[in-house]
Amino acid sequence: MKQLKTFPKGGVHPADHKALAADQAIRRADPPSVYVIPMAQHLGKPADCTVSSGDQVTEGMVLGSSSGFISAPVHSPVNGTVKEIVTLQLPNGQKTQALILEALESQEEPPVYTPSEDWKNLDKQALLERIASMGVVGLGGATFPAHVKFTVPKGSKVDYFIVNGVECEPYLTADYRLMLEETPGILQGIDVVRSLLQPEHIVIGIENNKPEALRVMRDAVEALDFPVEVVPLKLKYPQGDEKQLIKAVTGREVPSGGLPIAVGAVVSNVATLYGVYEAVVLGKPLTERLVTVTGQGIQKPANLKVKIGTSVAELIEQCGGFVKKPVKIVSGGPMMGFSLSDLNTPVTKGTGGILVLTEEEVDRKNTTACLQCGRCVQVCPMGLHPTRLYKWIDHLDYEAAAAEGLMDCKECGSCAYSCPARIPLVQGMKLGKLMIRKKKAN
């Protein structure tokens, strides 16, 4: 058998725990009565709030407008009233303005979205503007505004448009379900982006632990009038990272500090492409996303289509509540996600999963001294030296860490996962990167 492709350096194989939610078909979460809509739901500048307390809003209306090129607007998920404008701390530590929105009892008819082919008459600029105006951002977790990613800089050419169906984080199954259930939407999203990028090759990368998704996507691309290759990839974390996926599929290495376009590649997640389809073909702004609610502490794991702004507590209740005492509730995947301290935290554009983890699933041993075993160095996909970087950061010498490649760290968590001394390496890297960014900003 042919050797399956993967990235060459480092990587780990955490238990994937996907069976908990993999067979749960997507269902729509019941809409709550109160929504919390943060203005910072994407990478870049937060949106500027365009409504004020007491305003009536309708579903799909702009609540915050894009405040620059690398920014995205925020839309209302529902008809309702703006109750209050507050300051909120998101799970990643960022502070942001947020609207408290109360759904109206006597709802007007929600807008109906019907597919249309009219986008085919638009030029590139108009298409990008439509994507931008609908608030589409990268739904794989990075929440980078989609229109920026699909703008090819002058003089660059796209050799590879890589569709990311890897979903390498353990537990999460939302992208998997999307590939099975919304295949046509994803393919139309690919078609839209194809007209923007005009790539030489289109490749869909899926890890071989999802044979069903591979089969469905393979069958589906055969019916297309343009060539798309579905590539099975050897299971390894963090293959879903942009740089690792490019390396796995094309063998090209994105230079340190560079963007994928530097090696002629653009990567986009399947959920983002579905968002592009909704925005461009249906004319629907990004007000909903898929969230996997799972973990051994939840009664009924599920893949829910959730209106943005719904609270985590609401989703947990709709999944039957807790079965065992949870010790940790995580927003996102177990490797890169954030622990939640407050269940009233809302689902935002970047929330891919809610994990309710029990004692058996969480390793809470104490940190011991570094034993120099070198495992973190072996598994780092970026070829960094995590234990050395951590020591620099621990001694507050952030520049020294940066000189040894700290800024290349993707915070994938492979090092912390494999550390036998349980050193909080990722937290260290995050702190170091933050300090360097702060220093640069001054």
Added chain:
Amino acid sequence: MADKAKKRPLVMKQKIMAQVVYALIPLVVASIYFFGWRSLAVLAVVNLAGFLSEYVFARVYKQQVSSAVFVTTTLFALSMPPTVPLWIAAVGIVFGVVFGKMVFGGFGRNIFNPALSGRAFVYVSFGYPLTSSFIEPVSGFPGGFARWLPELDSLTKATPLIRLSGGQDLPFMDLFLGSTSGSLGETSALLIIITGVILLILKTASYRIVLACFIGYLVPQTAFFFIGLSGVLHPFYGLFAGSLLFAFFYMATDPISSSQTTNKGRWVYGLLVGVLTSLIRTFSSWPEAVTFAILLANMFAPLLDYAFKQAAAKKKAAAT
């Protein structure tokens, strides 16, 4: 905070260290079979003395005792000759733990392998009782399980290493299975290889270091042998005699004192251990070559880590 500290278990859980201790259990059982129940007494005394030495420091520093101390004590006990006076064993392990590890700041901070530091100390200080009185192991059933110590009339047997370098021949199978005189846990090559390979498979020990040790030892040793230097051990017999296998698998791979953060560092470190072993065995009057080879290589470990890290950084800078 004070309450919380009290609730911490006395010994910290370290999975890797526990694995090494489990892997050593067959060797402990074998040492009882070959050398009688006294070997268990050696082990008990050494464990107690080693644990107490670390405990005293841990109390003062308000730290936990590391599981690693039991790896150190068990390795040290198994590297003692069967007739070792118990007080010498105790002195050795106290020196190893205190001066090999705790004075550097405790677990994770030591430069030298603590078990080997202790071993080197007692071998140099008490040379006569440790090297002159090796005894023939017991064989057959029930072996040492029915004895305290093997017959004492065979008391003055030299170790295979001394006998081989004296020109005597020894049956290979005796060396391989362990029924020759030697240190408590080092005689059975078969058991060391089996448990050692298990550790390699579990990735508790680095296969690169072990492999490099063997290459580093075999190449010069074979060359010396065929050049025909006088008194050179046959390279193949040399592998199974003395503490070479035991030290390559268990001592050289200690993550803390070896060079582990780069693969190149691992290879060079292992080669260094191997070459030094061969050189010391061939050109010095001292039979305990591996001990000193590893202690010497320990000194180069931080340098290797640093050198290869710098090389990697330069390569990266050149690429961008």
